[in-house]
Amino acid sequence: MDTMTLTSPGAPGSTAAPAGPADLRPRTTSPSAARGGRPARLQRLWRGPTADPSWARPALLALLLLTLVLYTWNLTASGYANSFYSAAVQAGSDSWKAFFYGSSDAASSITVDKPPASLWVMALSVRLLGLSSFAILLPQALMGVATVGVVYATVRRQFGAAAGLIAGVVLALTPVAALMFTFNNPDALLTLLMALGAWATVTAIEQASPKWMMVVGVFIGLGFLTKTLQVLLVVPFFGLAYLVAAPTTLRTRIVHSLLAVGTMVLSAGWWVAIVELVPASARPYIGGSQTNSFLELTFGYNGLGRLSGDETGSVGGGGGGAGGQWGETGLFRMFSSSVGDQISWLIPSALVLLAAGLWLRGRRPRTDLRRAAYLVWGGWLVVTMLVFSFMAGIFHEYYTVALAPAIGALVGMGAVEAWERRSSAVATIALAAATAAAATWSFILLSRTTAYGDWLRVSVLAVGMAAALLILATRWLHARAVPAVIAAALLVGVAGPGAYAVSTTAQGHSGSIVTAGPAGSSRGPGGAGGPGGAGGFGGFPGGQQGTAPQQGQTGTPGQTGTPGRTGAGGGMGGLLDASTPSTAVVAALSADADQFTWVAAAVGSQTAAGLQLGTQLPVMAVGGFNGSDPSPTLAQFQQYVANGQIHYFAGGGRGFGNQNGGSSASSQISSWVQENFTAVTIDGSTFYDLTQPVR
DSSP: OOOOOOSOTTOTTOOOOOOOHHHHSOOOOOHHHHHTOHHHHHHHHHHOOTTSOTTHHHHHHHHHHHHHHHHHTTGGGGTTSSHHHHHHHHHHHHOHHHHHHTBSSTTOSBBOSSOSHHHHHHHHHHHHHOSSHHHHHHHHHHHHHHHHHHHHHHHHHHHOHHHHHHHHHHHHTOHHHHHHTTSOSTHHHHHHHHHHHHHHHHHHHHHTOHHHHHHHHHHHHHHHHHHGGGGGGGHHHHHHHHHHHOSSOHHHHHHHHHHHHHHHHHHHHHHHHHHHHSOGGGSOBOTTOSSSOHHHHHHIIIIIHHHHSOOTTOSSOOOOTTOOTTOOOSTTGGGSTTTHHHHGGGHHHHHHHHHHHHHHTTTSOTTOHHHHHHHHHHHHHHHHHHHHHHOOSOOOGGGGGGGHHHHHHHHHHHHHHHHHTTTSHHHHHHHHHHHHHHHHHHHHHHTTOOTTTTHHHHHHHHHHHHHHHHHHTGGGSOGGGHHHHHHHHHHHHHHHHHHHHHHHHTSOOOSSSOOOSOTTOOOOTTOTTOTTOTTOSOOOTTEEETOOOOTTOOOOTTOOOOTTOTTOOSSSOOSSOOEEEOHHHHHHHHTTGGGOSEEEEEESHHHHHHHHHHHTSOEEEETTTTTOSOOSOHHHHHHHHHTTOEEEEETTOOOOTTGGGOOOHHHHHHHHHHHHEEEEEETTEEEEEEEEEOO
């Protein structure tokens, strides 16, 4: 009986039946192709490798184009998205010093609480295109398209074009991926670099190549300069896969792995060394640290503190079994009401297919490349998912975008492996179980929202269960019915997350904590908005709560934010989201701006970011993001004022001061300013003119 083949003819490790006549027809070479002219290059781009079926390259190009459309069609709806990072991008586009260190303002008073690699990309885009939402977010969308392409290419190497396409589609339609690849957090670049690391690892294993292992180290090092220690979650199984499967001696494999580690240290360490060796007086304060040390930031607030919940200067306590500020921890955290609809749609299916794939490849030689691929992607998924599930410190739902490439790869690889080995009961049952799991879990997740009515969730469940049963009976089906069953199974897997992805890109997102999906989707602890709600803490008199200005905008005069939120009253912005200053506020801060180093200072980075993006002038973020960093100290701030370097101090800026052992310097500064300087009201907003002392 003729059946559909899901693998490319000649794909490494393929055990599929021979391809049909259309796939075996030799590809003719035109005279222009033989001469290597432009038509030949276009033909090669369109047709792809000769081992691929004729449909593979057009399908890939269509996938990349549709991904680009999905991620860019409504890109600017988010405005400046996370103003905390957008302000640093604006600063880096004005000052190369701010660019290098990742400073929050062009005068380099303090850095953001992450290393600057993702800011470098966006700042270069702004230098090229000018400051705008589009210039900041376009690189993120392009990173998303690139990640889809990298995952396709990596999976295709061992499992064929069909597996690569499935992996790419799953990744592109993962809701949290659609969110992060249209947002300006560092997670987009981090995800791309980890995917590139997996691609380089698979290549290194094939060739037993020290050069490619060093390339892996470069990508991991750049990932460290993007989001510090999180990138290391993929390293254990990248290394294990090489040590297990590379076709060379054990001693050589160990040496190659050490070369990769050394390259990783060098590619990340050069920047760290510069920051640590440059005198503190010659560089900005390291935001997020209490001792002005990037190493403390790396291993404390952004490192072990995220695991234990003991984060000095953080805004709240950890999770733990009984729940906490950032949600309840535990084995099933990825499936909870606050996280599940972001990432977990196909996690059950991926785990089923991973187990089946490892079982089916169990007796293969040590150097089996497909088993090595399962180790690379499966280890990525399992290790990262477990760390996210049990970390007791700050955890946001959007972190889970780091799981998306591994989920897509495992679904594509496992589905094709099981289909190729469908004569085995294990393979057939695994494929049916993965389809049923996808349908059932999608039904549950879709039941948490009313955005799509009942038709989608009921259809997904009914079609999915029918497809699962028919997969079990494939050998008795007519040949023409088999492709329809497979197509139904694939459609069931992406229908729910695809709907969420489209809903995500159809609306704007702003602030420090954002989530994917339609309005009204269920949120548990630590969900949309996190502590204090979606808009953060406090309103912004004279501005607009929850939005940052577009290029050329200065807000709506007289419009007030939402007062009286839990944790704070009204004031100059919020902890988790910036606000748009009014025209009058921008005009006042911009007056005589060339006479000052900072046109204003404000407690908390989001408050400062809103003012900075509105004026495009340096605004000092007192205390960093949470207002809990000792930058500047009271004595330093007093000296800045005495030198005439700061014009205004924004009243009502929100911070947490000495929360969890953080510094109280911002509270001391605020009290000193209120006692010693004249308060002025500008379009409903309170400022203190630091050039006008009370006495």
